[in-house]
Amino acid sequence: MKDFETLLAQSAQAHGHLCPGQVIGVKMAMEGCRLIGLDEPSTLPQIKKLIVYVEMDRCATDAISHVTGVKLGRRSLKFIDNGIMAATFVNLETGKAFRIVSKESSREDAMQFAPQISDKRLRQLEAYKRMTTDDLFSIQEVIVDVPACDMPGPTRFKAVCEQCGQVVRDKKEVYKNNQTLCKPCAFGSYYQPVKH
Numbered sequence: 195m196k197d198f199e200t201l202l203a204q205s206a207q208a209h210g211h212l213c214p215g216q217v218i219g220v221k222m223a224m225e226g227c228r229l230i231g232l233d234e235p236s237t238l239p240q241i242k243k244l245i246v247y248v249e250m251d252r253c254a255t256d257a258i259s260h261v262t263g264v265k266l267g268r269r270s271l272k273f274i275d276n277g278i279m280a281a282t283f284v285n286l287e288t289g290k291a292f293r294i295v296s297k298e299s300s301r302e303d304a305m306q307f308a309p310q311i312s313d314k315r316l317r318q319l320e321a322y323k324r325m326t327t328d329d330l331f332s333i334q335e336v337i338v339d340v341p342a343c344d345m346p347g348p349t350r351f352k353a354v355c356e357q358c359g360q361v362v363r364d365k366k367e368v369y370k371n372n373q374t375l376c377k378p379c380a381f382g383s384y385y386q387p388v389k390h
């Protein structure tokens with residue numbers, strides 16, 4: 195794996211700006227990969243061994259994706275909409291997995307690590323660079339049972355919604371009132387058709 199400064203610069207470029215989230219995300223990804231024994235996660239053969247669950251759609255998510263190479267479209271990046279600055283790194287080959295959570299205390303601690311910088315955002319950015327993984331994260335070894343329907347590879351499961359006829363892939367259909375339904379039919383959708 196490339197060094198921290200190189201990864202940070204590349205990640206910031208891909209993301210669009212350098213921000214505290216890039217520093218957090220790059221460090222999280224480097225530590226996560228180290229813990230599960232992957233040193234070149236973004237290239238073959240290791241790219242097929244890694245799944246990352248991210249629990250927020252924020253700046254750090256892009257950095258994690260950039261450093262590790264995981265992507266939504268490869269099914270190696272899983273978005274769990276928890277609103278928590280956390281990510282879990284899973285080695286599919288060994289089953290080793292670690293969940294890394296960004297400590298809320300790191301925001302206040304930034305003052306100690308870079309007190310000379312008055313701008314809050316720049317201070318956080320610089321402080322996060324200087325802080326250790328212990329300062330920044332709480333880390334827990336975990337077990338993640340990745341279901342077959344969530345694994346990368348060709349589509350293995352298809353169902354048809356009994357209400358609207360939509361094909362639903364990867365076991366994302368639901369059973370409600372003795373019917374197989376797509377989620378929009380079962381729970382309602384985030385969109386409403388425009389009425390003309």
Ligand SMILES: [Zn+2]
Nearest residue numbers: 211213215253
């Ligand atoms: Zn950002």
Ligand SMILES: [Zn+2]
Nearest residue numbers: 355358376379
């Ligand atoms: Zn439906």
